Amino acid sequence: MHIAQGLFKAINVNKCIKMGRGTFIFWVADWFALMNDKLNGDINKIELVGEYFINVWKAAGMDMSNVKFLRSSSEICLNAERYWLQVLDVARCFNINRVQKCCQIMGRNLSAAQILYPLMQCADIFFLRADVCQLGVDQRSLL
Known part of the structure; x- marks a missing residue:
């Protein structure tokens, strides 16, 4: 920032x-x-x-x-079951090509953790029960 x-x-x-x-x-x-x-x-x-x-x-x-x-x-540790179920639910909704579009800013050789990154960001919106969420332009593809 x-x-x-x-x-x-x-x-x-x-x-x-x-x-x-x-x-x-x-x-x-x-x-x-x-x-x-x-x-x-x-x-x-x-x-x-x-x-x-x-x-x-x-x-x-x-x-x-x-x-x-x-x-x-x-917060994830305190609410692990709810959080990771939300991440898995989000992951089931998208294919790998769609997720990779959200990772373009990270480069070509992505780690497995970087594949999880946009899935977790999307899940965060539901986990936090956000009404408004501020994201960067690199994060618009998944939503």
Whole structure:
């Protein structure tokens, strides 16, 4: 994430909170970063960067009154059966070619973990019971 994204996210969350628009859940996607080999797969560094992102949003003036930060690793472990059944349900709906379209940004030589990545992202929307979900343009193909 770059500074403009952090500021834009803080501004939009604050506007929605002022209008009384529910709770905002930020998925601190530590396992997703691990699957995508961010920071050379060092989970300690990945967790530190997750905390950094939270502090960036706070420093940008995000109103934290209706904001929750959930670490994907913790939530998945706490709700493993429900989460993985959701991932399997999503996986059954798509063929491998469709899933690979969502992985184009990751390159050609995908690891098995990178194939799981878009399936888990799609399942996250249902798992978190999200009404609105902000994704990057690379993630539009699966939805």
